[in-house]
Amino acid sequence: MMIFNTHKPTPLKPVFLNSIPKSGTNLLIQALSGVPGLKHEPTATFFNSYEYPMNFYRLGKVRNGNFAVGHIYYSEEWSRMLRRLQMKQIFIIRDLRDILVSLCYFIVDKPQYHTMNQLRTYLITHASTPIEQIRLLMTGIQDGDFYYPDFKTWISPFSGWLNDSNTLVVRYEQLVETQESRTQAFKSIANYLDDGTWDKKTMSMIVSSMEANVDPRFCGTFRKGVIGDWKIHFEQQDIETFNKIAGTALRDFGYK
Template sequence: MDIDAAARSVLVPFVAQNGRRLGARVRYYLQLWRARNSFREYGQRYPNPLLFVAGLPKSGTSWLESMLASYPGYQYVTIPEAVAYELRTGGSHDFDLPADTFERFEDALVVSKLHVHGSRHNAQLLHEADVPYVVLYRDLRDVAVSHYFYVRRTPWHPEYEDYRGLDVEEGLLHFGRTLLPEFVDWMRSWRERREPQQSIELRYEDLLDDAVGEFRHVASHFGLDASPATIERIVTEHRFATMSNGRSRGEQDEQSFARKGVAGDWQNHFTDAAKELFKTHAGQALIDFGYESDIHW
């Protein structure tokens, strides 16, 4: 590597990370201002001004967030602490919410999507604030594939240097040795601690198979308009072809956030070595969460 290339490999991620950190704080205050203005106009329509989604990374959380924000008045709001934590550590899947998180959203119409885990702290905050929420997860093998392609095209990501020189097999093995056990813990933490009357579980695969039915369930949980016409309109507006500039589901674009939009893509990439590693770290979890009936896959 020449000197200029070496300098760029350090400078580009540094500039990207700091730009994103600053932008996140500015965007947060703008989002919150809009959410409070919206509350004054639309707040009386909704029983729940805050819609909270705790999603496993790469599990369709942005898709669900976008559909929820289609209801008049609701605004995306992302707290800057979560962004800063992700930039510092490589992910927010083990992030604990600030104690005043839900106080910040008073008198505002907010859709908040975060990758926070189901720690005692986070579960208790949601319980005390009486905030309804959805826990969204995905087959961990597909999460690994999606994570590999996502990090390789994201210079600001702290793991970019770890992944950019790896082929798919090497990338999946690296994920299996590093993040996979933490993501298994993420799924188990929410299943163990979520409040059943206050929350629902949702699988990305079920949302793909029956977007209308699953989103109707989510809308009803949040007390939103779940009429057939409304649900059909929102789902149609957020179908994969619309969000990927016309690509059909399954048609890959490695540079797009909406890369492929399918379930089971792991079967196109997993080698025997990757299978064995994932069976070791996530075999029982895949059974417990309904992705496999036994360890022989």
Template sequence: MDRMNVTEEFAGMQLPGHLHTPQSLQYAQEFPFREEDVVIVTYPKSGTTWMQEILTLIYSKGDPTIATSVPNWVRAPWLEHIYFKDNIKDEEGPRFITSHLPSDILAPALQKSKAKVIYIMRNPKDVAVSFYYFHKMAKFLPDVTSFPEFLKLFLEGQVYYGSWFDHVKGWYSQKNNLDIFYIRYEDMCKDLRRSIKKLCGFLGCPMYSGEVDKIEQNCKFDIMSKNIMVNYTLVPKEILDHEQSKFMRKGVVGDWKNHLTDEQNEVFDKLYKEKMSNCDLEMVWNID
């Protein structure tokens, strides 16, 4: 279990050394994207695993064979992770690549290519809750004693991977510079089928209704949470302890209401208004 307590500093943010090295981060920054590449970009805990699964099934026409036999981190490897070079395919055709890196690191290289980018946004209150529980299970992340402690760090941008506000606004500012598709986690929760069809349109992958049925069925939370190629139970307990929290915990919208006090919610709303005042993005906080 190498570098479990190491923190990497890169581009003004902290990253877990277990997954990142200076060499892997430099390689990510200089990676030569290809026109056929499809790049999934998210801030942590925003629906990354879900999108990896959706893309797998879109390109397999709904056939779940690959999704149930190959780990998702092999199907759509993380660009900045140590093992990326070992898993990225060199053959022709679409390559799925995943990243949490901010736009100022990746956008310059992406602008030189015609790669397609899918950016998933999730409301930051639910992100904070999900990220907190991930800290409880992930042994390569700093210990946090309580949710109020973590929420304070999250709002200050003093967590691994940096500020949610900077990440989202940075990638949203690339809307005229990249072939990029923005989608909200909440829209996927509200109408998964419609989201799949819109993605197919962006990717240029026309689908028959029966194929969309299969994709939708295999991308439901309860199905994915039982798939060992998706739910990260293949990872040793010394790295991800599922007894502390499940990797796929709830997959819902609005769980923040069970965690934030009225006072915390008020502080959050005030900061959100300040940070996002120059951005026309609309977040969905609840689904009725």
């Protein structure tokens, strides 16, 4: 007779999954949702970095066994809030050039998933090709009353999380480059989440469960997800322009 283990794992303390938009957020949501005793409630989603009292109240309502998700700029206030709530943070990043390309396609091709309608209309009416639209997002827009920041201004406020001691930084490239790199990334995440109660067998089971739960087909915002997609979009002039505008940010995030 086969005996099944019916013991339910103790729910983990709340976790905050933070990310730069278009850096692999949904892939990591799927992976974390594969961790037994951990799930995401869609209402626990954060986009406004600056409403500190309301954000602290909402974060405090995230229960054990749940993780919140957001695109939140670094600030000392946010860092303190997470610590006060004893909430570990996972921050996923990606090559900034791939983020720029993916962001452009997301804005133009996926209007059902965002509210950037004015920006989308501007890109469509002022640029006839994807690379022209990418260039507008790269250099920024100042046209009468309509303003959108250049890419370095848009991306730089996230960089403070890279050196935050309460934050595990995960690179998107680790999750897609090879099976070995993905497994190693998931092991790092599992070790970070562990409260000291998981043995080696449990840890292996959790990593396998994370891997099994990842399926891009069930993510409506997924496009290609390849590494280095920017190389087929950027011309030499775009490489030079990007390096001039955001080259220091690229290095800050650990990409050459």
